[in-house]
Amino acid sequence: MNIHLSHPPHQARCHPESMAMRSILNTTLVFGLVRVPVKVYSATSSHDLNLHQYHAEDAGRIRYEKRCEVEDEVVPSEEIVKGVETKRGVVLFDEDDMASLPQPSSREIETLAFVPGDQIDPIYYEKTYYLGPGDGKTGPYALLCQALEDAGRVALVRFTMRQRESLATVRPRDDVLVLETMMWPDEVTLPTALDVDASLSAKEMELAQVLIDAQTGEWRPEEYSDDFQAALEELIEAKRAGKPAPKAKPERLAKVISLVDALEKSVERADPDRAPAKKAARKSAKKAAKKTARKSTAKKTAKKAAARRGSG
Numbered sequence: 001m002n003i004h005l006s007h008p009p010h011q012a013r014c015h016p017e018s019m020a021m022r023s024i025l026n027t028t029l030v031f032g033l034v035r036v037p038v039k040v041y042s043a044t045s046s047h048d049l050n051l052h053q054y055h056a057e058d059a060g061r062i063r064y065e066k067r068c069e070v071e072d073e074v075v076p077s078e079e080i081v082k083g084v085e086t087k088r089g090v091v092l093f094d095e096d097d098m099a100s101l102p103q104p105s106s107r108e109i110e111t112l113a114f115v116p117g118d119q120i121d122p123i124y125y126e127k128t129y130y131l132g133p134g135d136g137k138t139g140p141y142a143l144l145c146q147a148l149e150d151a152g153r154v155a156l157v158r159f160t161m162r163q164r165e166s167l168a169t170v171r172p173r174d175d176v177l178v179l180e181t182m183m184w185p186d187e188v189t190l191p192t193a194l195d196v197d198a199s200l201s202a203k204e205m206e207l208a209q210v211l212i213d214a215q216t217g218e219w220r221p222e223e224y225s226d227d228f229q230a231a232l233e234e235l236i237e238a239k240r241a242g243k244p245a246p247k248a249k250p251e252r253l254a255k256v257i258s259l260v261d262a263l264e265k266s267v268e269r270a271d272p273d274r275a276p277a278k279k280a281a282r283k284s285a286k287k288a289a290k291k292t293a294r295k296s297t298a299k300k301t302a303k304k305a306a307a308r309r310g311s312g
Helices: 095-099 139-151 202-214 227-240 259-270 276-311
Strands: 025-031 034-042 082-086 089-093 108-115 125-133 154-161 164-173 176-182
Touching: 025 154, 034 139, 108 164, 125 164, 139 154, 139 164, 139 176, 154 176, 202 259
Parallel strands: 025 108
Antiparallel strands: 025 034, 034 125, 082 089, 108 154, 125 176, 154 164, 164 176
8 A cells, every 4th residue: 555645635625615605707697678797606516526547656647648649749739729520520620710600798697588497397407606796786686686586487598608608597595696507408308218108006106105205304405415425535534544444335235026015115114103004914924824823733633532532
């Protein structure tokens, strides 16, 4: 095990609540003739630890060169252009070609319509941002936020950032405007090719509903955690301390059982009180087995007694 202390020590990941929010874009949200200066903030961030590639001998970071596959030579940045691969070959674009394209503006967020939020399938949503008041003007901002809240609508807008244009929605959340970017309609694949056709019994449906009821609760995000990332941090600390890696828990493979049995066992595991019928059935089966055993013993005893009388 090689520990190279020349590299910066591992640091605990930052949590969003401990970080100062920094705007990533200043723009204007326009609806009608009303202009609302806003600042854009990231609403989410990944807590994943980035695993890079290193040379096992000396912990040197593995780097990749921009190498031309035709000449097998490293190409300087000034000789690199953009392009796209088509059926007829590669089409290259220089700076003039790119300049001829319509340049999406990030100076304004254009409102296209106001729609009921529940009409939009969540599959369209991509990334979430907060919109904060810009230029210290909170009046128009508060007006739009309250108007959307009262109307029960979300604003469908056109949003551009880093030369990428997308649809987005703007909605109120705890007196703050939230912008969620969306996929374009042609980027969403419809599940028409998935063939789902199954006949379900009343028993299966009943047990499935009981299982859902048994596991129904409130959404409390603080109750959930990323077990893999926690285990990765534990492994890092163990390696730094020169300790052996923690042993992974063996994965138990579930036995192949019928759908009804799987549902019944799931209900028992989620809430034993919700599966009284099965327990009662087991008790009845045990009692019946005992009665049958008693009757069988009595019959054998009677036969033996009759045999003795006949022989006497």
